[in-house]
Amino acid sequence: MKIHNFNAGPSILPREAIENAAKAILNLEGTGGLSLLEISHRTKDYEAINDEANALMRELLGVPDNYKIIFVGGGASTQFFHIPYNLLEKKAGYVNTGVWAKKAIKDAKLFGNVEVVASSEDKNFSYIPKGFNIPTDLDYLHITTNNTIYGTEYHADIDSPVNLVADMSSDILSRPMDVSKYALIYGGAQKNMGPAGVTFVIVREDILGKVSRPLPAMVDYRNAIECDSMYNTPPVFAVFVVRETLRWLKSIGGLQEMYRRNKEKAGILYDEIDRNKLFVGPAVKEDRSLMNICFVMAPGYENLSDEFLAFAKSRGMIGLKGHRLVGGFRASTYNALPKESVEYLVACMQEFEKMHVK
Numbered sequence: 001m002k003i004h005n006f007n008a009g010p011s012i013l014p015r016e017a018i019e020n021a022a023k024a025i026l027n028l029e030g031t032g033g034l035s036l037l038e039i040s041h042r043t044k045d046y047e048a049i050n051d052e053a054n055a056l057m058r059e060l061l062g063v064p065d066n067y068k069i070i071f072v073g074g075g076a077s078t079q080f081f082h083i084p085y086n087l088l089e090k091k092a093g094y095v096n097t098g099v100w101a102k103k104a105i106k107d108a109k110l111f112g113n114v115e116v117v118a119s120s121e122d123k124n125f126s127y128i129p130k131g132f133n134i135p136t137d138l139d140y141l142h143i144t145t146n147n148t149i150y151g152t153e154y155h156a157d158i159d160s161p162v163n164l165v166a167d168m169s170s171d172i173l174s175r176p177m178d179v180s181k182y183a184l185i186y187g188g189a190q191k192n193m194g195p196a197g198v199t200f201v202i203v204r205e206d207i208l209g210k211v212s213r214p215l216p217a218m219v220d221y222r223n224a225i226e227c228d229s230m231y232n233t234p235p236v237f238a239v240f241v242v243r244e245t246l247r248w249l250k251s252i253g254g255l256q257e258m259y260r261r262n263k264e265k266a267g268i269l270y271d272e273i274d275r276n277k278l279f280v281g282p283a284v285k286e287d288r289s290l291m292n293i294c295f296v297m298a299p300g301y302e303n304l305s306d307e308f309l310a311f312a313k314s315r316g317m318i319g320l321k322g323h324r325l326v327g328g329f330r331a332s333t334y335n336a337l338p339k340e341s342v343e344y345l346v347a348c349m350q351e352f353e354k355m356h357v358k
């Protein structure tokens with residue numbers, strides 16, 4: 001039976017990236033038989049992998065020259081404190097759109113004054129706050145562009161009068177974007193970009209070195225930049241798979257084509273959620289995520305939740321259980337998920353409706 005992988009992260013990756021990684025684990029091309037897992041990062045072999053991953057990221061996203069891209073460890077959660085450590089002198093603003101934003105806020109508070117300038121907590125994070133005032137005395141404003149757990153997403157790069165910092169863990173590389181609207185973008189790679197173990201940071205260099213506190217070497221972005229992401233031992237394997245994933249993304253036509261496919265996939269599934277009598281989507285329509293599609297049983301059918309999950313599982317669909325804070329289901333439709341998997345899920349929802357709605 002074919003497996004359809006709707007996991008929220010780590011999640012589905014392009015098959016060819018995985019196959020190339022498997023080959024490189026056995027024999028990294030050009031090394032005469034060494035495994036990717038046993039090469040030194042201080043070699044031409046790794047340098048080439050790191051440089052290409054970096055260059056592809058710059059090319060695909062259109063990253064301007066005054067920004068640097070680094071690959072580091074620690075996950076996006078480590079950036080929750082690295083960002084205020086490097087940037088927060090007096091006051092930072094945060095938009096609270098869910099669990100990950102809250103964690104970022106909690107860590108930032110250790111470093112200075114934090115103002116939550118907008119929040120969607122009043123409606124269980126089912127929307128993206130808009131039209132709020134951004135104070136001009138902030139060191140930076142932090143947003144989470146895609147809320148993996150609640151299934152909401154900013155669909156445009158917002159204008160900010162202060163340095164804009166964005167957690168793009170779950171929507172990076174899903175659409176073309178204007179990097180120049182941000183001062184810093186970061187995220188864990190383990191959704192659209194590669195496997196767990198590597199974190200990307202894209203930073204406009206002029207914002208660094210402005211805080212008065214001393215910075216530990218591993219925290220100071222300038223060290224990672226100066227050493228081409230090799231201040232300490234980098235996650236060699238993960239960066240290799242990032243490179244393969246970015247090669248795939250380029251080969252299919254880059255972010256324009258990726259965006260077209262992602263909109264198409266999400267459209268198919270949201271149409272079914274809106275049509276099917278058994279399901280409803282909690283997120284407001286205009287803020288619905290293209291990456292994490294959340295839905296729950298419609299009123300009156302709540303008791304069918306476990307049965308639907310079991311039914312979908314019996315058809316090869318995995319990772320559909322919603323986060324416990326939202327309940328119901330979450331279909332993560334990241335870049336590498338084929339349209340066929342979404343169509344398969346829709347067919348399954350239709351069959352389930354026939355079984356239960358007379």
Ligand code: PLP
Pocket residue numbers: 009074075076077078100144146147148149167168169170187188189
């Ligand atoms: N931010 C967002 C939007 C996420 O979805 C996640 C994980 O799913 C994180 C941050 C945390 O990432 P990590 O596990 O890499 O620390």
